Amino acid sequence: MRAEAPRHPVPEHIPGHLAEAFATTRGRAISPHSPYRSGDAVQRHGYAGNLPGFARTGFRGWVVATVGGTVLTGITLTGQEWWEYWGSLHPDGQPVDIWDHCTCCRDQRRPLLQAFYAQQRAVPVQLGLFATT
Numbered sequence: 001m002r003a004e005a006p007r008h009p010v011p012e013h014i015p016g017h018l019a020e021a022f023a024t025t026r027g028r029a030i031s032p033h034s035p036y037r038s039g040d041a042v043q044r045h046g047y048a049g050n051l052p053g054f055a056r057t058g059f060r061g062w063v064v065a066t067v068g069g070t071v072l073t074g075i076t077l078t079g080q081e082w083w084e085y086w087g088s089l090h091p092d093g094q095p096v097d098i099w100d101h102c103t104c105c106r107d108q109r110r111p112l113l114q115a116f117y118a119q120q121r122a123v124p125v126q127l128g129l130f131a132t133t
Contacts, residue, residue: 008064011038011062017079025073025074025075027065027066027073030072034066036063036086037063038063039063039064041061041062042060042061042062043058043060043104044090046058047101048101057104058102058103058104059076059082061077061080061082063089067083070086071085071086072084098116
């Protein structure tokens, strides 16, 4: 007879339709030296040159457990399970870096870049090459 998978306690901020996915995600308790705790909102940025999957598309989700010293597991906002090294994760809600070329933030980055370049064109910059003092 196969033992049942351990169930993780579900934090209150996890949406109800994802509670079962959160509770049944594989893994064990997170070690104290991990930068993330169960229920923390995280983002994994994806890049075009990476292998197919979350490394290419990126995701937003929550940390649930760990399966190794530095490998965390969790669920995405759509309920998919993920496994990632904690160094690949970033706290969710950080401002978009307009110079990062990740595939997941492209739609949020485009208007920021347009505003940045519009401001550069609108305000001339005097370099002071021939200024006399």
